[in-house]
Amino acid sequence: MKNNNRARMPGYLAGLEPLSRRGFLRTSVLAGAALSSGCSSLFGRREAPETLQYHSLTPDEVEVITRLTEVMLPAESYGLPSSTTVVPTVENIDMMAQRLPKQTRDLMGLGIWVFNNRPMVSFKFSKFTSLSDEKALAYVDAMQEGTFFERGLMTTLKALVALNYWRDERTWPGLEYHGPVTEMWGVRRLGNAPLPRA
Amino acid sequence: MAFVRVPRDGVPVTQAKDVALDASLGKQFTLKTDVVVVGSGAAGATVAYEMAKAGRDVLVLESGRYYPSSQFTEHLGDTMTKIYQDQVGQVNTTADIIFVQGACVGGSTVIGACVMEEPGDKVLDGWAEKYGLENLSAKNFRPYLDTVADQLQIHTNEAHEINACAHKVIQGCEKMQFSWKPAQRNVKQCALTGHCLAGCPSDRKMSSLVTHLPWAAAYGARIFSDTEVVRVRMLDGRARGVEARITDPDSGAEVATMNVDADMVVLAAGAIHTPLILQRSQVKDRSGQLGRNLAIQPFTQVLGKFKEPLYGFRGALVGVQVDEFTHTDGYTIFSGLAEPESLLAQGDMKAGKAHMEFMKDYKYYAGVNAFSRDLGQGYVQWDGDPYTGDKTIHWNPSREEFENMKASAALAARIFFSGGAEKVFLPTFQSLEANSVFELDAKMDEVDYGIKGLYTFRSNSFSPHGTCRMGADPYQSVVSPTGELHDTPGLFVADSSLIPESISAPIQWTVQALAKYVSDQINDNAANYFIG
Numbered sequence: 001m002k003n004n005n006r007a008r009m010p011g012y013l014a015g016l017e018p019l020s021r022r023g024f025l026r027t028s029v030l031a032g033a034a035l036s037s038g039c040s041s042l043f044g045r046r047e048a049p050e051t052l053q054y055h056s057l058t059p060d061e062v063e064v065i066t067r068l069t070e071v072m073l074p075a076e077s078y079g080l081p082s083s084t085t086v087v088p089t090v091e092n093i094d095m096m097a098q099r100l101p102k103q104t105r106d107l108m109g110l111g112i113w114v115f116n117n118r119p120m121v122s123f124k125f126s127k128f129t130s131l132s133d134e135k136a137l138a139y140v141d142a143m144q145e146g147t148f149f150e151r152g153l154m155t156t157l158k159a160l161v162a163l164n165y166w167r168d169e170r171t172w173p174g175l176e177y178h179g180p181v182t183e184m185w186g187v188r189r190l191g192n193a194p195l196p197r198a
Numbered sequence: 199m200a201f202v203r204v205p206r207d208g209v210p211v212t213q214a215k216d217v218a219l220d221a222s223l224g225k226q227f228t229l230k231t232d233v234v235v236v237g238s239g240a241a242g243a244t245v246a247y248e249m250a251k252a253g254r255d256v257l258v259l260e261s262g263r264y265y266p267s268s269q270f271t272e273h274l275g276d277t278m279t280k281i282y283q284d285q286v287g288q289v290n291t292t293a294d295i296i297f298v299q300g301a302c303v304g305g306s307t308v309i310g311a312c313v314m315e316e317p318g319d320k321v322l323d324g325w326a327e328k329y330g331l332e333n334l335s336a337k338n339f340r341p342y343l344d345t346v347a348d349q350l351q352i353h354t355n356e357a358h359e360i361n362a363c364a365h366k367v368i369q370g371c372e373k374m375q376f377s378w379k380p381a382q383r384n385v386k387q388c389a390l391t392g393h394c395l396a397g398c399p400s401d402r403k404m405s406s407l408v409t410h411l412p413w414a415a416a417y418g419a420r421i422f423s424d425t426e427v428v429r430v431r432m433l434d435g436r437a438r439g440v441e442a443r444i445t446d447p448d449s450g451a452e453v454a455t456m457n458v459d460a461d462m463v464v465l466a467a468g469a470i471h472t473p474l475i476l477q478r479s480q481v482k483d484r485s486g487q488l489g490r491n492l493a494i495q496p497f498t499q500v501l502g503k504f505k506e507p508l509y510g511f512r513g514a515l516v517g518v519q520v521d522e523f524t525h526t527d528g529y530t531i532f533s534g535l536a537e538p539e540s541l542l543a544q545g546d547m548k549a550g551k552a553h554m555e556f557m558k559d560y561k562y563y564a565g566v567n568a569f570s571r572d573l574g575q576g577y578v579q580w581d582g583d584p585y586t587g588d589k590t591i592h593w594n595p596s597r598e599e600f601e602n603m604k605a606s607a608a609l610a611a612r613i614f615f616s617g618g619a620e621k622v623f624l625p626t627f628q629s630l631e632a633n634s635v636f637e638l639d640a641k642m643d644e645v646d647y648g649i650k651g652l653y654t655f656r657s658n659s660f661s662p663h664g665t666c667r668m669g670a671d672p673y674q675s676v677v678s679p680t681g682e683l684h685d686t687p688g689l690f691v692a693d694s695s696l697i698p699e700s701i702s703a704p705i706q707w708t709v710q711a712l713a714k715y716v717s718d719q720i721n722d723n724a725a726n727y728f729i730g
Binding site: 158190 | 202204205206207208209267268271272273275285287293294348349351386387389391393399400401402404408409412413416507509511512537538539542545546547548549550551553554557558560561627628629648649652653654656
């Protein structure tokens with residue numbers, strides 16, 4: 001019986017020293033849950049508001065997620081709705097985060113922080129958000145090809161972003177994906193099956 | 199003989215909102231019944247129907263919400279949000295395996311891909327011999343499987359149910375000379391929408407939502423949704439009911455607590471949640487096997503890209519299965535490509551232009567789910583207080599299981615290349631793809647077992663089983679051959695937890711047959727369990 005509102009002991013944060021293997025692992029765990037839970041907001045499909053208000057993501061988190069969305073989903077250059085100004089990808093993630101259990105939400109924040117601050121020599125120890133487009137993409141690719149915990153974290157964050165973009169039905173025509181068809185095809189509902197014969 | 203009328207559409211379900219509006223119930227109330235069934239999926243629905251038909255007063259408690267098929271949207275995302283367990287966030291402790299499970303009235307039968315397969319005579323006879331389950335021998339268990347097949351209208355896919363995705367698998371198998379066959383599914387007059395994973399809005403999938411639950415209700419069974427059983431109530435060592443809480447499925451607010459007084463408790467909450475309820479209830483367990491022996495049938499999704507557009511997501515979701523290795527190595531491969539969101543379960547989906555191009559090629563893809571048999575060495579555990587604790591699912595591949603997963607995925611890739619694929623995306627956390635069959639082995643070799651196989655293959659499980667295994671020996675098994683716990687009279691298990699060892703066949707057919715078997719055991723010995 002999970003009580004999402006209960007206060008959690010911070011024990012799970014112990015050992016989450018930045019960059020430690022365990023830290024990355026736990027972050028990946030959170031992110032995995034977040035990925036799946038990421039589907040929680042798939043029903044959103046709201047119009048992108050002119051002024052975005054975030055209820056769960058912090059400004060720093062918004063900055064990281066927005067940057068990752070820009071880097072990962074250059075949709076407009078493929079004739080698809082923008083991932084930041086048309087499809088409210090980041091706001092969808094925010095809606096998802098609101099519904100996450102506290103423990104998972106905390107870990108999500110940690111995962112985003114670790115991702116942004118993961119120092120890599122080849123990137124001159126810069127934060128992800130301060131990298132140029134080209135280097136930001138290279139950073140994402142480097143994480144994906146990194147150690148097992150790095151690729152776990154990266155895969156999960158990618159999935160988080162991608163799910164919250166491709167869930168929007170405005171993206172589907174670009175894939176030639178038909179979406180719901182039962183009503184369009186006029187498929188008749190059969191209702192309940194009759195009782196088996198004795 | 200009484201006239202029994204099945205509702206034309208939907209199931210009469212008491213939901214949290216109904217309880218909240220019923221002032222006579224209050225914040226805490228008690229119901230009395232002959233049999234309380236925990237869970238309304240494949241097993242729970244079957245037990246409810248069989249027991250209600252036998253004249254018992256039956257109460258079904260389902261922790262998930264009631265989502266009638268008339269409201270299904272064919273949006274996979276909507277569906278995941280509303281009726282997938284933990285919003286598809288049910289994962290192992292290292293979060294690299296997703297346990298996909300329905301959390302709604304009808305359980306996983308509502309969101310399943312409709313694939314049905316018998317366990318096989320050899321498996322059943324093995325259970326009989328190894329675990330003292332003579333009633334489950336192939337000869338004795340056959341009538342149960344046949345009954346379920348009739349009830350669920352299980353049939354072998356016909357030609358129109360084999361879509362372009364499946365045809366690529368067939369072509370590959372023909373060239374490799376691998377055995378394949380049309381899959382068996384529990385669908386009546388399939389409308390070929392391809393939206394099985396989001397529920398069937400036209401009621402063609404023979405889920406419990408349109409079969410055993412309305413049938414049970416027709417015989418008088420009462421069904422509560424949004425009602426999570428915390429623990430089994432005991433009196434003098436015998437199960438006497440359950441303690442549950444009702445929560446609003448949208449806000450999570452607790453609406454009421456419910457106590458049920460019952461002559462019998464039947465747990466059918468699935469192989470993950472049934473042992474957790476038993477652990478919270480602190481039942482006696484001489485075997486030490488409660489929650490253990492978790493087998494998960496891990497599967498990976500392998501994508502092949504073809505030169506011509508396939509629109510492989512159109513038509514029946516699962517068309518064919520490759521059975522060449524099912525009985526020798528435990529690998530079974532099913533064709534299937536679902537909604538765009540499902541591509542994200544495949545593995546790394548790249549970033550930037552590479553991601554956009556990966557997604558834009560959706561219409562060129564064929565997909566398969568490559569299953570491999572595991573050793574059944576996982577376990578589930580409840581940590582903490584019954585009300586505020588947490589579940590944990592422990593399963594990571596051993597080296598042998600990792601190699602099985604790798605072999606199964608490699609076979610799927612070879613089949614695609616033989617079928618004409620120009621590229622195959624491997625189901626890994628690493629970004630791996632092979633552009634020809636000649637690259638395949640080298641690419642696969644890049645997937646290293648590492649530490650406990652963590653973040654290697656991107657795996658899922660739809661068929662966990664084995665966590666309350668059935669057997670004659672109380673020191674080796676949790677549940678007796680009748681379905682009753684060895685050490686707790688009046689407490690039965692009827693779901694996939696019972697399956698005594700890892701099997702490779704999809705489990706729904708077996709589970710519903712087991713549930714009917716357990717029901718028959720109870721009904722045949724009713725005088726021992728019920729007064730009057």
